[in-house]
Amino acid sequence: MDFNLTEEQLMIRQAAKDYAERELIKDVLERDAKGEFPWQHAKNLAELGFFGMMIDPKYGGGGMDTLSYILAIEEFSKIDAAMAVVISVHNSLVSYGVEKYGTEEQKEKYLPVLASGSRIGAFLLSEPEAGSDASYQKTTAEDKGDHYLLNGTKNWISNAGSGSVYIVMAHTHPELGHKGINAFIVEKEWAGISLAPHEDKMGLRSSDTHSVMFTDVKVPRENRIGADGFGFKYAMKMLEGGRMGIAAQATGIAAGAFERSLQYAQERKAFGKPIIEHQAIAFKLADMAVKLEAARNFVYKAAWLKDTGQPYGQASSMAKLYCADAAMEITTEAVQIHGGYGYVKEYHVERLMREAKVTQIYEGTSEIQRIVIARGLVR
Amino acid sequence: MKILICLSNVPDTTTKIKFTGDNTQFDAAGVQWIINPWDELALTRALEIKETSGTTIEKVTVLTVGKADTEPTLRKALAIGADDAVRIDAEPKDAYQVAAQITGFVKEQPYDIILCGIESSDYNGSTVGGMLAEFLDSPSVSSVSGLFLENGQIRLNREIDGGQEVLETMIPFVAIVQKGIAKEPRIPSMRGIMMARSKPLTVKPAVAADELTGFTAFELPPPHAKCKMIDAENVGELVKVFRNELKII
Structure with a gap:
């Protein structure tokens, strides 16, 4: 290797x-x-x-x-x-x-x-009632011949305000279940699209997240991606790659918190010596380093599988599940190592802890990753 | 007009410096190598001049004296925007030997503007640029913090105590540049990184030139002394420390 x-x-x-x-x-x-x-x-x-x-x-x-x-x-x-x-x-x-x-x-x-x-670009899959159960799409794309008519609401959309090329999932044939979903390329400037105010989030506060409403939006037929009914499969394929990106994001959050903690522990003194020389702190840093290394290996391997043309969905889900948990654990310990300083914004680790949380939630919660991984085991 | 930037391949500025062989050799294990920061600023300024002077600047070349392990540093310079790179295949030993190698190349392929960083951040010799100018019989200007090309004329700024000198020079010339020559080094673009491999990197054999000086030993500075806090009111204690511990009075 x-x-x-x-x-x-x-x-x-x-x-x-x-x-x-x-x-x-x-x-x-x-x-x-x-x-x-x-x-x-x-x-x-x-x-x-x-x-x-x-x-x-x-x-x-x-x-x-x-x-x-x-x-x-x-x-x-x-x-x-x-x-x-x-x-x-x-x-x-x-x-x-x-x-x-x-x-x-x-x-x-x-x-x-x-x-x-x-x-x-922005990716519009989640809905008020369709988060983890992505097949339960209420947004509809009625086939009108040369165009589709899009109606519905999408939730928690990253880049919805800053972005203007939307990939929107919507039901064309509700009777076919998830096989009736299509994916469309939609431009934000088209008539009938409106945005709710920017969500006031716990973390990732400067990424813009909105709900997006579609009212009789005309989408040219040529903007459908793939064959009729390909949308759900398409969305799942995209998430396989997307999860790798979130795993990398979680790894970076964890690495940022770890690096700051390692430095702080060598500078901050208590009882006459740097706190890294106290075993309670040294062991925390050792555990953080191990988790960070494992996280990196998970996500780099998933990327390597994709780059070498091998299936990567399972590895991507494993990476996202592990890296997100590692990020949450490492950032929480980082705040602990920093003590009171960790609880104020200037030292960054409280922000990293807030940012870590969403990696366990978006692009498939940790629970959904376990479902994907478990299904992969018996396939 | 052609610009040559002489690059040094130096350890990252955050490297923890260690020596081996009874303190006679730098321990390069695990070291990340970078473009010498002053040379990187020189490259940045050269590219700015090339981009803003229409077709006046034909090309910007980067050159280093070093073995094959210095090539990633040259390719980074190509990724940042240099047009081509030259590596003179010799282990750099001292300023004389390095300047002689560069001289050999420039005599074969002349350049109009030659830029050298004021010093390398590893050995801090501050000598190669001046020697190079001498060997080439070129004008040289040291401590240059501004380089401008206006209507084919070169203008150079030098920082002096309490002010600035503005100079003109004939071409070709060697400028030994310092901080201020460019605002900050450029970050290579993704396109630049991908194109770096297809840009020419020529390896030239070393010319015969032996070093005149050699290192016999290195010595690390002693560890920082511990800080001792003395109450502002307690002048007697301060005097005692000066007299008995520091022995400076």
Whole structure:
């Protein structure tokens, strides 16, 4: 087994790290407090090519592998998991799907604007009554011949306000159950689309999350992705990749909290010596390091499976389940190691703890991951 | 016009410095190598000039004197935007030997503007740029914090105590640059990283030039002394510490 990263992967990781440490850190606390979308950072990162990392260069992307993308998400998440999720949703839930399953016309129309970041992507699956049970879609796409008529409401949509290329799942044939669902590329500017106010969240506060309402939105037939009824399968395929992005985000959150704790424990003194020399703290850091290493191995392996053309759904779910739990545990211990300082915003670890929580919830809760993994075992 | 940037391959500035062989050799195990920070700023400024001067600058070349393990650093410079790279296949020993290697290359392929960082962040010799200019019989300007190309004319700014000097120079010349030459180093774009492999990286044989100096031993600074807090009112205690512990009075 070769665990060495390539020269390009090392450069990409360093580029993401440099940007995070030089730029994202400057206003991450302020954006967290105000819940402001990182527009300027999104523009800068788009210019550096992070929005089109994996898209084929013929559509303006970087043509990079999944592991490169995972490394970048991890580095951004160490400092700013909100910026990371903007890029993660855009790359793995939207751009990847259009490239993998879209028609040539769809690719030519949407991939260049997604690759350049001039349009940000959003993935609209969850509904007020359809979260974990994604097949229970109430949004409908009535077949009108040359177009579909979209009606319904989507919930918890990351990038809904900043984004303008939506991938929307909706029922065309409710009588067929999940086999009646279609996926559509929808542009936010089309008539009949409205947004609820930005959700006031526990963490990832500067990523914009909204409910989106569709009222008689005309979607051209050519904007349907895949054959009639392919939507549910498509959504599940997208989530397989998306979960890897969230696993990388969770790993980055955990790594950020761990690195800060390791440094703090060497500087902070109690009873006449650095607290890392107290076994109670040293053992915590040892356990955190072990979990972090395992998390990285889980997510890098899932990326490697995808890059080498092997099935990766099971590995992706395992990675997301493990990395999300590791992030929650490591960030909680990080706050504990920091003591009172950990409980105030200036030291970042309380924010990382708040950000870790959602990784156990979105793109499939930890409970859903267990269902996916268990089904995979008996298949 | 062509610009040459002389790059040093140096340990990351956060590296914990250790020595082996009874303190005679730097321990490179586990070290992450980077472009010398001043050289990276020089590269950034060269690219800015190239981008804003139309077609005046034909190319920006980066060069290092080093073995094959320095190539990732050169490729990073290509990813940042240099047009081509040259590695002179010699283990760098001292400033004389390095300057002689660069001289050999520049005499074969002349450049109009040669930029060297004011020092390398590892050995801090601050000598290669000046020697190179001397060997090439070129003008050299040290401590340059501003480099401008206007209507084919070069203008250089130098920081001096309490102010700034503005100079002109004939071309070709060597500028030894310091902080301020560019705002901050560039982060390579994804496209730049992918293109780096397809840009030319030429390996040149070393010219005959032996080092004139050599290291006999390195010594790490003593660990930081512990901080002792003395109450502001307790001058007697302070004097005692000065006299008995620090022995400075």
